[in-house]
Amino acid sequence: MIPVRCFSCGKVISSVWEEYRERIKSEPPGKVMDDLGIERYCCRRMLLSHVEVVDMLRRYQ
């Protein structure tokens, strides 16, 4: 699961996660983040580097 907030600054970033995940299929991630108001690099790395492991784990539940 995407962390609720940015580890460094505490901005809520998870609220844009689902839109981000959909939009990066057709747009460059940097542009999407600019659009969604994710400005600082601490918040940007949260979205950019996130791997949704839950989807993989769920199969073995």
Next chain:
Amino acid sequence: MNVELIELRDDRVRFLLSGVTPAFANAIRRSCIAEVPKLAIDEISIYENTSVLFDEQIALRLGLVPIRADDLKVYSTPDECQCGGVGCPGCRIDFMVTAEGPGTVYSRDIKFSEPAVRAAFDNIPLVVLGEGEKLVIEGFATLRTGKEHAKWQAGTLCGYKNLPSIEIIGCNGCGRCVKVCPRGVLVLDESDTLKVKDITECSLCRLCVEECEQRAISVMPLEDAFIMSIESDGSINAKDLVRMAAEELKKKALVLQDTLASIS
């Protein structure tokens, strides 16, 4: 003291505070971070959780969800409550989360007992539930300050810097400083005169000073003017956050005054 607004959004405010000491500017900043009370989910009971996340993980995620109330003055912190911290409607706002998979549980699924209280963001994913997985959680939110835990911290990114002042004397209009400035503070106009576009953007890096062979530029911080940049986590509007921070400071100053008066 003089206040001049630079930028105002729901979640962020930037303003120029001048004619104050650094200590005062810092007091406002610290007050925004640690002294302004806000609501956050405090204790939960998990009756059923068959999702892939551990109970503790869900508890942490719930705690970090910013919670908004129409009027925070209605509630009091458990320490100051009439009930003495035992727990009453004045200091506890109950909530329930019940969900069954498949599907994602979002922050909007947190149902509070009071209609004036809700999650600040609707679409924070809390947990993904698979086929037949269940989640039943009950708990309450309390009003506390950032001093106790970061989840009660209303101001996330609060900072200030000295207002820079750029002086240009004897410039020949070569434009090298314009190219070297990472923030685009300096511009050359049509007649090749060097101008400052937006002084608040300057980070005082002094690259322009080093680049200038004429030694025409000097960049200095003004000692008594500050650009305050206050960002809220969404539970309180940034404007209200600064106002409440000032009120908290005032309360503290009054306590100090009373204590000093009782001693003398």
